[in-house]
Amino acid sequence: MAKQIYFEDINVGTEMPKLVKSPLVKLQHVIYAGASGDFNPLHVDDDFAKAVGMKDGVIAHGMLIMGFVGQAITSWISKKDLKRFGVRFAGMTRPGNSITVTGKVIEKKTHGGLNLITCEVTAVDETGDVKVTGSFDAALPTKG
Amino acid sequence: MADHSKVGKEYPAVTWEVERGKIRELVRAIGDFDPVYVDRNVAVKEGYKDCPASPTFLTVPMMWSSSMPGVITDLAINFMMVLHGEEEYEYYQEIYPGDVITATPRVAAIEEKINKSGKKMDMVTIELLYLNQRGEKVARARSLLVERK
Numbered sequence: 001m002a003k004q005i006y007f008e009d010i011n012v013g014t015e016m017p018k019l020v021k022s023p024l025v026k027l028q029h030v031i032y033a034g035a036s037g038d039f040n041p042l043h044v045d046d047d048f049a050k051a052v053g054m055k056d057g058v059i060a061h062g063m064l065i066m067g068f069v070g071q072a073i074t075s076w077i078s079k080k081d082l083k084r085f086g087v088r089f090a091g092m093t094r095p096g097n098s099i100t101v102t103g104k105v106i107e108k109k110t111h112g113g114l115n116l117i118t119c120e121v122t123a124v125d126e127t128g129d130v131k132v133t134g135s136f137d138a139a140l141p142t143k144g
Numbered sequence: 145m146a147d148h149s150k151v152g153k154e155y156p157a158v159t160w161e162v163e164r165g166k167i168r169e170l171v172r173a174i175g176d177f178d179p180v181y182v183d184r185n186v187a188v189k190e191g192y193k194d195c196p197a198s199p200t201f202l203t204v205p206m207m208w209s210s211s212m213p214g215v216i217t218d219l220a221i222n223f224m225m226v227l228h229g230e231e232e233y234e235y236y237q238e239i240y241p242g243d244v245i246t247a248t249p250r251v252a253a254i255e256e257k258i259n260k261s262g263k264k265m266d267m268v269t270i271e272l273l274y275l276n277q278r279g280e281k282v283a284r285a286r287s288l289l290v291e292r293k
Contacts (some may be wrong), residue, residue, distance in 0.1 A: 021175065028173070035166075035173035037208030052224050062228045063203050067174035070199035074178060079196050079238070086232030086286075 005077055007108075007115035007140040016103030016119060019072035023098040023126075024060055032064045060093040065132050069121050072101035077138045087121070087134030097125040106135075114139040146266040146291050147220045148254050155215055155249040158272070160205035162197060164241035171198050197239035202274065202285050203231075205245065212287070215249055215270060221291045229267065230288035236281045239274075245282060247272035252286070266291040 029043045038061055041048035046057035066087050073082060093099065103121040110116070116139055123132040171181045176198065179186040187195045206212045216226060239245060253269040268289040274282045 028175070032173040035169040036203050037206075038203070039207075063200055063231065064174065066231055067170070067176070067198070067200045071171075071174055071176040071178070074176075074180075074199060078190065079180065079199065080191060082199060082235055084232070084234045085199050086230065088230045089228055 005081075005140060007117070007142045010105055010108060010117050010140065012105055012108055014105040016072060016076050016101075016105075016121070019068065019075060019101040021068055021099045021101075024093065024095050026058060026095050028064070029058060029060055029095075032061055032067075036061065036063060038063065054092075056094060058095065060095075060097075062089040062093075062132070065089070065093055065099060065123050066134075068099050069101050069123055069132055069134065072103065073119075073121065073136055077136075077140070081138045081140055082136060083116075083139050084137040085134070086136070087132045089131070090133055091129055091131045093125065093131050097131075099123050099125060099131065115142055116140075145220070145222075145293055146254050146268050147218075148256075148266075150219055150251050151254050153218075153251045155211065155218070157246050157248045158205050158209045158211045159244065159246045160209060162201075162239055162241055162243045162245060164195065166204060167195055167197050167201065167241060170201055170204060174198070174200075192238060192240075194240040194242075199233065199235075200231075201239060202233060202272075202283060205247070206249075206272070206285075206287075211249055212270070215251075216289070219251070219254075219268060221266070221268065221289065225292045227290045227292070228287070229290040230286075232286045234284040236283060237276075239276075239282055243282075244277040245274045246276075247274040247285070264293045266293065 049058045101123045103119045105119045107118040168182045252271040255267045270287045272285045
């Protein structure tokens with residue numbers, strides 16, 4: 001549960017607390033498919049994945065990795081303060097990969113009466129291979 | 145390859161009733177055990193009306209309604225060659241259990257690009273503005289699909 005973060009607590013360069021996820025297992029792809037409704041066999045059927053060129057079989061849903069990034073964000077910033085969240089899917093994630101999400105504040109400003117921060121976020125695997133890059137904006141309350 | 149003549153086309157609206165169990169199921173699948181998404185008392189204490197939907201929840205109505213597969217088929221995109229390139233959400237207000245959200249998928253752009261290895265790709269941007277049962281804006285979603293050719 002996110003403890004309230006205030007605008008005064010944040011500066012450009014402030015780092016988001018790192019989130020380290022357990023290594024992915026194929027079962028998690030199945031659970032995510034059911035939850036999200038994305039039943040593309042590329043994520044759950046090794047034979048299909050190999051047939052379309054994934055020599056090691058299934059890959060994780062990109063949206064699952066975006067979900068990990070969302071988890072990292074709302075473990076730090078309250079969900080209600082999150083105003084925009086966007087990612088680019090940069091690499092494929094496979095069973096066995098352990099994802100780490102990091103982030104850093106790149107902009108802080110007051111605009112239209114809102115106290116806004118923009119933060120860059122990155123998800124990498126255990127070898128440092130980049131899976132997702134992105135950013136989010138949050139409007140934070142002040143202590144005053 | 146993607147049918148470039150369909151830029152600006154709108155597709156039938158997606159209407160989705162948000163269930164408490166679906167909010168919980170998605171965060172459990174992600175492995176996010178923040179009680180705010182599953183325990184109404186915790187959510188209320190943190191200033192919400194009820195358990196809010198998590199940041200990537202809007203993938204659920206798109207996929208479960210089969211809206212996105214339908215759009216991909218209509219655009220003549222090859223399913224075997226399509227990758228999810230980008231996803232972005234703008235949040236205007238929380239989505240709660242019992243809300244009925246509606247959005248009209250629209251083809252915002254189709255652009256041809258050449259990747260680092262010199263191969264042609266179509267970059268297809270689909271946008272959706274979600275409204276709730278009171279007609280209020282709740283979120284905007286933008287998906288970029290990449291079709292390798």
